[in-house]
Every structure is written in structure tokens, then in C-alpha cells.
Amino acid sequence: MNRTTLHVILYAGFIILLLAGGVTAQDSLNVTMMSRIYAHWLSTEDVAVSGDYAYVASTGLRVIDISDPAHPVEVGYCLTPGFCYDVVVSGEYAYVANNYDGLRIIDVTNPSNPVETGFCDTPGRAHGVDVQGDYAYVSDYNWGMRIIDVSDPANPVEVGHFEHENLEDDVVVSGDYAYLAAWGTGLRIVDISDPTDPMQVGICDTPGWALGVALQGRFAYIADGDNGLRVIDVMDPTNPFEVGSYVFSTSSINAYDVAVSGNHAYVVTGGSGYTWYDGLRVIDISNPSNPDAVGYCQTPNNALGVFISGEHAYVATQCWGLRIINIADPEEPVEISYCHDNGYIYDIAVSGDIACVTDEPAGLRIVDVADPTSPVEMGIYDTPGDSREVAVQDHYAYIAEGNAGMRVVNFFDPANPIEVGSCGAIGDVESVDVSGDYAYTLSQGLYVIDVSDPTNPIRTGYYEGNWYYETDIAVSGDFAYLSVCDGGLQIIDISQPSNPSYIGSCNAGWLRGVAVDGDYAYVTDQDGLIVIDVSDPSAPFQTGFCDLVSCTFKVTVSGSYAYVSAEYGGLRIVDISNPYAPSEEGYYDTPGGALGVTVSGDYIITASNNNLGIYQFSPPNLNITLTPIDPPVQIPANGGSFDFNITLSNGASIPQTFDVWTIVTMPDSTLYGPVLGPINLTLPDTTSIERIRTQNVPGGARSGTYTYMGHVGVYPDGIWDSDCFTFEKLETGDGVPIANWSNSGEPFEMWFTETQEATPSEFGIKSIHPNPFNPTTNIVFSLPVAGLVTLDLFDIAGSRVGVDLASTRIYPPGTHNILFDGSNLPSGIYFARLTAGDYTQTQKLVLLK
Structure with a gap:
């Protein structure tokens, strides 16, 4: 069961999983993923156990063989488009609450090859899930509980929902009732005897934040944030009431989830403020009116999810993977093993067929990208610091290593990269570039380092800026271009390496990345890509701006395009042929947050925190x-x-x-x-x-x-x-x-009828694009045979909106496209329902004006 962390999540990654291909479809425009490599865990949110396997909700669904709990082994992985917050296993399927991407249903018949078979998008953020019979119950954060018919796992359909004014984070179902952990309003009990019309019948407020819920007998147990464990009598669902509680002695400890077995409740906790770790707490509930802590096992970071199976507790921790704790003696719980990897893909630079990848804190990874469809790791060098940015020249990689300064690694032999030189830092080295005989780093100012002999780099010049924080550097000719969070674009004359000097600046926002090509600098900020004319370095000025969907990070330029890593907005591609009117022409919603980006020939390579992705852009023709x-x-x-x-x-x-x-x-x-x-x-x-x-x-x-x-x-x-x-x-x-x-x-309804596509094999809504939309979108559906088709639109309350999206008539077999214009509707969530004979399918649309 899941809970939402009340503090900033610190991302880190774990194990080396070399995975190329096998990618879940992502939202994209004119960009295709060719392959990916690595699949670091990052944060782990929840875990479920079935038989000899643990199923971990993380960056995708991970399957761990726990037949020997002392030696768990990851055997399978299924990438999901969003971050997994909760997982439950029923029969041959794992049901995953996938945040903004709704409910994902994954076939785990073969644990070594879990495959997504179906999904149902939800209007909110899917944070919790439970399954009973033919229905999945999804706690959808700010959109209440959604009830989804999963009798056909390939085509799950929402059939009912319960909404209220507060957030929901977890759900457990028993009999005719769903029990919801509803943040600031405690426990809500909903009658689900009619799944199409769920109704709240009881509520019991709790003093904290209800984040997790478990049931046993007549009692519900609530993980209540900083108010510990609450025990609620639910014998009468219409009149639940608290009978006991256990509050931790330290107010900075939050209860995130709870599982119950026998006379004990197992509560996983995490810290807040300066307490960034806690663990598993065992509470004796033999007397529900007076629960008492009897055991404790510390975990290396916040513990977020827990599942009890036999004599073991399986605990999902924020940045330290799955921990397995022996609870044979509840008063002396002991961790016996763990399963996680350790990595955070930060940046990428390419020389020929070799990609140099910084993987904090693992170091420098050397990857052969000669075949973009099948990248292969050749070697790795464990650097002494936290590897961040990297620049390459000849067969040397120059790495910004934080407090460890700049390190120089020779990768002439890709299988055996080796450090040959270093230059210590004053402060924290975040960024590096190299040009000719000099490397340039940012660390409380600009450092110029002579690397004519890479085995003996020597600091030769320094420029102390009057800004707070530099984020990136690009060198072109006699000038270094610095993106500065609080100082815009700073241009430094480096024609005299021993005496770099300020020459000009352009206050263009809170900048993060910079690239230079010809007379223009391209910088990223919180909102998009900014183009700056630097033909006169002493008087740079902004010429254009392209608004992008997310806070942007780094940028590289090749030809008439700028390639922007936009963290959780993925890869964005901007046409810069007109510097006064840059425009977005492609994107890919990358798995993981896109941090570093580079171009190698016809391919774009992104460092996306938990993976390295290779993409191909097809300019619109x-x-x-x-x-x-x-x-x-x-x-x-x-x-x-x-x-x-x-x-x-x-x-x-x-x-x-x-x-x-x-x-x-x-x-x-x-x-x-x-x-x-x-x-x-x-x-x-x-x-x-x-x-x-x-x-x-x-x-x-x-x-x-x-x-x-x-x-x-x-x-x-x-x-x-x-x-x-x-x-x-x-x-x-x-x-x-x-x-x-x-x-x-002539209407723009049937754009696809003139294509010579093969006859589809099944009924269904194939896609709705764009989605979200404003004010028009295309609804594409397929028919294997001619039939009478009705396509209706409903609002979030279930009321039919306006007239049919398409006139009810006989459609021929094939793929059809209906243009829907929402100009006369308010922003909100809508549902398109396709009816063809006995077949019905519903899909969500989001109108954002």
C-alpha cells in the first residue's frame, strides 16, 4: 500500500540493468526511441509479495526472486510511462498505480518477462490500488476513488467513481466496502456493493495525515503521518470510531504505511526536517485500545511501503531499494538482505562510437553506441567524487566531480578506462567544457585549466563572478558563455587564459543550460528556450523564445535544431532556423527525467537519471x-x-x-x-x-x-x-x-478514410491526440467489420455533453478519425464512449484552455 512522501524526494539510482529496447509507448511527436540502457531504481514506493516473488513499485515494476530471502535477485522489469506508487498482485497480473498515467495492468505469468497488457487512464494521480474480483479500486489522489472493471485485463474500463473534497492516498477493499486513507480527513468507508454507484457510508477523522490503511478483523489500522498509528473500529461501517493509538516519541517521524499480521502492526516510517531516515516499527496490537511499540529496525532511508509474508517484512525504502527484514521475533526485527542498484545518469558526451556517461555516484561509464539499437557498456571507472557533467576531447573525458574537482579519464581502451590526471577545486565543480589546450570549470567562478598535458592539468586563470550560482558553461572561440541562475548569460573573454575578463551579459532569466552556435547562444530557463544574439559579445540581446512544457535543463545545438533536456518534460526539439521565432517541432516523454543531452550523427542521446536513451528525430515532411x-x-x-x-x-x-x-x-x-x-x-x-x-x-x-x-x-x-x-x-x-x-x-472528420491500411483486428479507440487538448482533438477508432457506431461525450459527472461526436451510422471496416471541437465547453475532464454493437469502450479526454 502506498503513501505520499511529505518531504522532497531525493533521487538516486541502483543496480546495473542493461536493457535495450522493450519500451512502453510514450507520448511523442516526430521522435522515436531506438533503445535504452540501464534501469536504475531511483525511489522505491511500495512492494507486494506473491509466492516466490516480490513486486516492487519504482521506476517501472521490478520483479525480485525471494525464494531465498537472504539472497534476493532481480529477474524481471517492466517499464511504465509514469512513476509507480502502489502495486497489488492478483492471479496472473500485477496492478500498478502509475501516478499521472492511471492504472497499468502487467502480465506476470513469466516473472522474468513481465509485459503490460492493458491500462486505464484516470483523471487524477493514481497513488493506491486494490483488487477484488473483477474490479480494481484506485485511489486517485485529488480525484477520489475510481472503480475499474478489469474482467478483461487487456481492456480495463472505468465503471464508477467516488469523489470528495480531500486527497486520497491508499485504498483497501473487503467485502462490500472500500476503506480509504484520505489525508487530512482520516478514514472514509465507501459502499461498493454496486460498483457503478459507490456511496460513502462512514468517516472517522484522524489528527494527522492518513497515508496508509490495513484491515484485520473488526479494526482498520491507519498510518497517520506524524500522529503515528490509529486503530479504528469498523464493525459498523456507518459509525467507525477510534479505539486506540500509538504516537511516536519524536514528532519528526512520519508513519507512511502499515501492514498487519497476527498480534502485530508493522508500520514503516520516515523522517522529516533533519531526520532523513527511519525504518520498520513493530507495534503490539493484541490490545487494540492500547497498542505499544515492541520492536524497531532502522532502514538507510525513509521507509515508504511494507508487505508481510511469513517471517519476513518486505520494505520499500525511498532511495535504498527493497529491504528484507526477519520478523520471526517481533521484538528483534533484523535486516537480512536487500536488493537495489546505485546510480543516477547525469550527463553524456560522445566521441565517435563511444559515449562517456556520468553515473552519480558510480563514476564514468563507457558505452559503445555504434549500433544505436543496441548500446553496450564496455567499461566503467569509479571516480572519487559525484560525477556530474562530462566533456570529451580526443580519447580523454573531463569530468566535473563536485568537491573532488575535475578528473581526467583516458578511455582509449574502452574496456579499461583509467584516471590519468586531476585538478582540485575550491567549492563544488558542477560544469566543465574543453577546447584545445584548456578545460573550463565552474566552481564559485570560472576556472581555466591547462590540459595540454592531460596527465598534469594546471590551473592557470580564474574569474570571480558576482553571482550566486553558475549552472553550465559553453566555450566558443575566445569566449566562455556561462548560464547563471541569478545573473543571466555571462560572457567572459578567455583569449588570455591566465587573465579571463568580463565582456558582456544578458539578463535573460533564471538560467540552467547553454549552448553556442555561430552568432547565437541558446539558453534554457524554467519555462523554455531563449535565443540570444552574441554577434557582439559586449552587447548580447535576446531575439527569440520558445515556450516548452516543463522546466528545462540542458541544451545542445546541431544544424537548425536545438535539442533540450526538459527533466520530466522529456526531450524537446526546437527549430532555430529563425532565431526570432524558434518553434518546437518534436518531443519524446522520456522514461526518467531528461538531464543531459547530446547529438551523435542522426541520433539524440539523453541522460535521463535512471537510463540512457537513444532517439531519432524525423523532421516533419x-x-x-x-x-x-x-x-x-x-x-x-x-x-x-x-x-x-x-x-x-x-x-x-x-x-x-x-x-x-x-x-x-x-x-x-x-x-x-x-x-x-x-x-x-x-x-x-x-x-x-x-x-x-x-x-x-x-x-x-x-x-x-x-x-x-x-x-x-x-x-x-x-x-x-x-x-x-x-x-x-x-x-x-x-x-x-x-x-x-x-x-x-468539407468537414475535417474523416482524414484517415483514404489510407490503405490493413483492416484492424479488433474494435477500440486507438488514440486520442493531442490529449490534453485545446480546443480540438482527434479521436481515432478501429473497426474490424462494418457496423453501427455511436461515439458520445460525457462530462466528469456522467452527463452527456452536447450532440454525438459523430453521427450514428454504419461505418466501414478500417481506422476512422473524428475531429472533436471543445470550443464551447469549459476546461475539465471528459469521457468519450465508443459503442459498436455489443462493444463499448470509454477513454478520458482533458480539455485545458
Whole structure:
């Protein structure tokens, strides 16, 4: 059972798992994952045990062979798109609460090869899960409890929900009732005898934060944060009441989860403030009205989840994996083994076919990336500090090692990398770059280090800045470009290495990463990518900005694209061909948080804390053609309309998702619109389609020459292709009076009907994209045979919204696309329901305005 940590999670990673391929599909645009290597644990949230295996909720689901509890061995791993918070095993399946990615159902028939078979997205953040019969019960954080029919594990469907004003973190089901740990409101009891209509029947408030719940007999046991263990009599579900409690003597100890076996409750705890570890506490509950602590086993970090099986407690710890504790004597619990790895993939630099990867605190890993689909670790060097950034030149890696300064590692023999030199630091070395005979590091200022002899690096120059914290450095020619959290972009003249000097700066925000190409510097901040003109280093100025979805981290530039690591926003790719209007053209929601990024040939490599990922970007190959049907187009004075043909072509070998829109350039060169769209579409590979549209021109429009222009790309600034034609608004002439710039014509509903796809093998909603959306999205569904289809939309309360998304009619076999426009609806959660004969499927949509 799960609980939410009340303090900042400190990430670290563990074991070396070399895993390439076998990747769960992630949200992406124009980017494909080729492979990945490593799968560090990072934080471990919960554990369930079934037979000889423990199933650990972490960065994915990990399967541990515990047939010999003294020697646990990880035997299987299933990557999930989100972070796992809770897991329960029932029969041949593991059910995982996957935070923002809802409920994931994983087939564990073969423990060495667990495979996701189905999922059901939820509107909130799935934090807890329990299963009874054909239903899974998901505590969805701020969206209450969701009840999901899992009778068909490949197609789970939500059938009911219970919502209230507080957060939910854990759920246990017994008989006709679900027992919810509901943060600040304690224990809530919900009648689930009718899964489609769950109803709250009882509540018992607790003084702390109810984070975990367990049942035994007539009592519920609540892990209540800093108020310890609460014992609640639930014999009468409509009138639960507290009968006893045990509060820890130290207020900085929080109870996160609880399991009960016999006369003992096993409570896992963690610290807050300066207490960053605790452990397993054993509490005697033979007298429920007077529980008393009898045993304790410390863990190396916060203990977050617990499962009891036989004489062992299996404890999930925040940054130290799975701990196995012998509880044969509850008064003397003793840890007998553990299973975890140790790593945090931080940065990446490439030389030829060799990638140098910093893995804090493991050191430097040398990876052969000659085959992007199958990277192979060649060697590793354990550095003395915490490896952070890395730069390479020839066959040397220069590593920023925190308090251990800068280390130089020779990887000429990839199987046997060896340190050949070092340069101590004053402070904490976070960033490094190398150019020619010099390396440049940041540590309370800029250090210039002579590395003409890599075995004897010598500090030759220093520039002390008047800023608080530097984050990254890029060297180009005679200048070093520093991204400074509180000082923007700082440009330092390094033409005299022994005497670096300030030359210019641009206060561009709270910066994190920097790359330089030609006359421009590209820096990242909390919101996106900033482009700065540095053609005159003494007077740099911002030219453009591209808003990205997440707090960005590092950036590298290759050709006309900037590649940005955006931590938990993944990999973002920005077209910088126009420095005044950079636009995003691709992304991949990487597993793990993308920290470091580099480009090697046709591939992008990311250091994503728990893995190293290799990706390929396929620039959009889309064309738009606008052709007036009866040229020349002339509009009379009181208004009129013209017909035109719009043709869209995808020349790429993969489907392309994009926006299409049209705008009007007025006679005075001002822009008006969009008058059509933006409409978000997905066009299959090597496909062209065309539609005939009608554009109205109002009588109030001034006379003169207009340009009608169509764009495809990412609205409004990401323009991948354009086409246009002109029309004339006359000073005279009669016509049908027109009041506005409305656009109509052949609908954009059935974009996919012209493709030559193979007939699908099953019914179903294939995708909803984009999702979240504003205001339009595409609902793609498949039919193996012709049939009567209804596609409806419901709001979060279950009320049908407006008219059918698509008219109820017979659809031919194939893949079909419906464009849904939510312009007239408020932001919120909606559900699309597809009905085809006896088949029904529901999927969530999120409208964000």
C-alpha cells in the first residue's frame, strides 16, 4: 500500500540493468526511441509479495526472486510511462498505480518477462490500488476513488467513481466496502456493493495525515503521518470510531504505511526536517485500545511501503531499494538482505562510437553506441567524487566531480578506462567544457585549466563572478558563455587564459543550460528556450523564445535544431532556423527525467537519471497547397465568398501530427486570423488528402489586395510549410452581404478514410491526440467489420455533453478519425464512449484552455 512522501524526494539510482529496447509507448511527436540502457531504481514506493516473488513499485515494476530471502535477485522489469506508487498482485497480473498515467495492468505469468497488457487512464494521480474480483479500486489522489472493471485485463474500463473534497492516498477493499486513507480527513468507508454507484457510508477523522490503511478483523489500522498509528473500529461501517493509538516519541517521524499480521502492526516510517531516515516499527496490537511499540529496525532511508509474508517484512525504502527484514521475533526485527542498484545518469558526451556517461555516484561509464539499437557498456571507472557533467576531447573525458574537482579519464581502451590526471577545486565543480589546450570549470567562478598535458592539468586563470550560482558553461572561440541562475548569460573573454575578463551579459532569466552556435547562444530557463544574439559579445540581446512544457535543463545545438533536456518534460526539439521565432517541432516523454543531452550523427542521446536513451528525430515532411477554384478571386464591396482546395501531404515514412490553420494578410500588411483552425490532425505516412472549403469575406473589410495563407506545423509559431494566393476586395459591386470571416466546407472528420491500411483486428479507440487538448482533438477508432457506431461525450459527472461526436451510422471496416471541437465547453475532464454493437469502450479526454 502506498503513501505520499511529505518531504522532497531525493533521487538516486541502483543496480546495473542493461536493457535495450522493450519500451512502453510514450507520448511523442516526430521522435522515436531506438533503445535504452540501464534501469536504475531511483525511489522505491511500495512492494507486494506473491509466492516466490516480490513486486516492487519504482521506476517501472521490478520483479525480485525471494525464494531465498537472504539472497534476493532481480529477474524481471517492466517499464511504465509514469512513476509507480502502489502495486497489488492478483492471479496472473500485477496492478500498478502509475501516478499521472492511471492504472497499468502487467502480465506476470513469466516473472522474468513481465509485459503490460492493458491500462486505464484516470483523471487524477493514481497513488493506491486494490483488487477484488473483477474490479480494481484506485485511489486517485485529488480525484477520489475510481472503480475499474478489469474482467478483461487487456481492456480495463472505468465503471464508477467516488469523489470528495480531500486527497486520497491508499485504498483497501473487503467485502462490500472500500476503506480509504484520505489525508487530512482520516478514514472514509465507501459502499461498493454496486460498483457503478459507490456511496460513502462512514468517516472517522484522524489528527494527522492518513497515508496508509490495513484491515484485520473488526479494526482498520491507519498510518497517520506524524500522529503515528490509529486503530479504528469498523464493525459498523456507518459509525467507525477510534479505539486506540500509538504516537511516536519524536514528532519528526512520519508513519507512511502499515501492514498487519497476527498480534502485530508493522508500520514503516520516515523522517522529516533533519531526520532523513527511519525504518520498520513493530507495534503490539493484541490490545487494540492500547497498542505499544515492541520492536524497531532502522532502514538507510525513509521507509515508504511494507508487505508481510511469513517471517519476513518486505520494505520499500525511498532511495535504498527493497529491504528484507526477519520478523520471526517481533521484538528483534533484523535486516537480512536487500536488493537495489546505485546510480543516477547525469550527463553524456560522445566521441565517435563511444559515449562517456556520468553515473552519480558510480563514476564514468563507457558505452559503445555504434549500433544505436543496441548500446553496450564496455567499461566503467569509479571516480572519487559525484560525477556530474562530462566533456570529451580526443580519447580523454573531463569530468566535473563536485568537491573532488575535475578528473581526467583516458578511455582509449574502452574496456579499461583509467584516471590519468586531476585538478582540485575550491567549492563544488558542477560544469566543465574543453577546447584545445584548456578545460573550463565552474566552481564559485570560472576556472581555466591547462590540459595540454592531460596527465598534469594546471590551473592557470580564474574569474570571480558576482553571482550566486553558475549552472553550465559553453566555450566558443575566445569566449566562455556561462548560464547563471541569478545573473543571466555571462560572457567572459578567455583569449588570455591566465587573465579571463568580463565582456558582456544578458539578463535573460533564471538560467540552467547553454549552448553556442555561430552568432547565437541558446539558453534554457524554467519555462523554455531563449535565443540570444552574441554577434557582439559586449552587447548580447535576446531575439527569440520558445515556450516548452516543463522546466528545462540542458541544451545542445546541431544544424537548425536545438535539442533540450526538459527533466520530466522529456526531450524537446526546437527549430532555430529563425532565431526570432524558434518553434518546437518534436518531443519524446522520456522514461526518467531528461538531464543531459547530446547529438551523435542522426541520433539524440539523453541522460535521463535512471537510463540512457537513444532517439531519432524525423523532421516533419509536410506540405500544404492552397488553390483557388475559380481564379482570379474578386469580392464585391458588400462582401462575398470564394472556394478553394486545401491539400495536405505527408511525405514522411511515419504518421505526422500537426496543426493546420489559415490567416489573412490585409492590404495594410497586418495579419488577421486564424480564419480556419487551428485544427490538430494526424496524417498517416506517405498520404495526401484534400478538402474543398469556402471562405467568407465580410462587407466591412477594406478594399485592396489580400493574401490568403495556409500553414501547417505547431500553432502559432511552429510553421513547417506554407502556401498562399491573393484575392481582391473591390470598391464596387453587389453580392450577398457577409458579416464575418467564417470558414466552412468539407468537414475535417474523416482524414484517415483514404489510407490503405490493413483492416484492424479488433474494435477500440486507438488514440486520442493531442490529449490534453485545446480546443480540438482527434479521436481515432478501429473497426474490424462494418457496423453501427455511436461515439458520445460525457462530462466528469456522467452527463452527456452536447450532440454525438459523430453521427450514428454504419461505418466501414478500417481506422476512422473524428475531429472533436471543445470550443464551447469549459476546461475539465471528459469521457468519450465508443459503442459498436455489443462493444463499448470509454477513454478520458482533458480539455485545458
